[in-house]
Amino acid sequence: MAFKRLLIEFGQGVDMHGGDQNNAVLKAVKDAVHHCCMAGLFEVFDIKNLKAEAKIHADIYVPHPEQADVAVVTDFLRDWTVDAEVHQGGANPRGIALFEKPETEITIAIVVLTVYVDA
Numbered sequence: 001m002a003f004k005r006l007l008i009e010f011g012q013g014v015d016m017h018g019g020d021q022n023n024a025v026l027k028a029v030k031d032a033v034h035h036c037c038m039a040g041l042f043e044v045f046d047i048k049n050l051k052a053e054a055k056i057h058a059d060i061y062v063p064h065p066e067q068a069d070v071a072v073v074t075d076f077l078r079d080w081t082v083d084a085e086v087h088q089g090g091a092n093p094r095g096i097a098l099f100e101k102p103e104t105e106i107t108i109a110i111v112v113l114t115v116y117v118d119a
Contacts, residue, residue, distance in 0.1 A: 003055060003116040006045075009036045011111045017095060019105030021067040024090070025060055028111035029076050038115065045117050053118045055081040061089025061110040073111070 011034075013027025047053045058073045070084040095104030 002118070004119045005114055006040070006054075006117045006119075007036060007038065007113075007115040009033075009113045009115075011035065011113070013109045013111070015107040015109075017104040017106075019064075019092075019107050021062045021064050021107055021109065022069050022072045024107045024109035025062060025068055025072050025111060026076060028060075028109040029058070029073050029113070032111050032113045033077075041115075041117065045119060047117065050079050051081050055083070055116050057114045057116070058082060058084040059112040059114075060084060060086045061112075062086065063088075063090045063092040063107060068109075 009032045011028040011030070011032025013024040013031055015024040041047045041054060056077055060068055060070065060073060062068045065086040065088050068086045070086060073084045074082045090110055091108040093106050095106045097103045
């Protein structure tokens with residue numbers, strides 16, 4: 001059998017004050033996962049072993065891709081076989097200066113999770 005796409009889900013994560021790409025990515029992955037319920041994996045496709053019978057491809061979009069670590073995604077989705085790619089994207093709007101501290105960098109990450117099943 002061949003792997004076929006079952007689901008494409010999107011998530012957005014924001015690091016408000018530190019410009020931390022990985023913090024924003026983790027929030028984006030959690031956001032995407034919390035938007036879907038894949039009961040069909042077990043009830044329709046009768047999947048017994050996620051790592052062998054299903055997989056996820058993650059496209060990660062951040063303003064500074066060289067600072068992003070794909071392990072943030074693969075570690076969070078540790079029950080799955082995951083491959084991830086980092087791309088230039090997301091956003092970096094100007095932050096604000098609070099309590100006489102310098103202006104902060106807001107980092108917005110977008111993550112696209114595509115779930116494949118062996119069908």
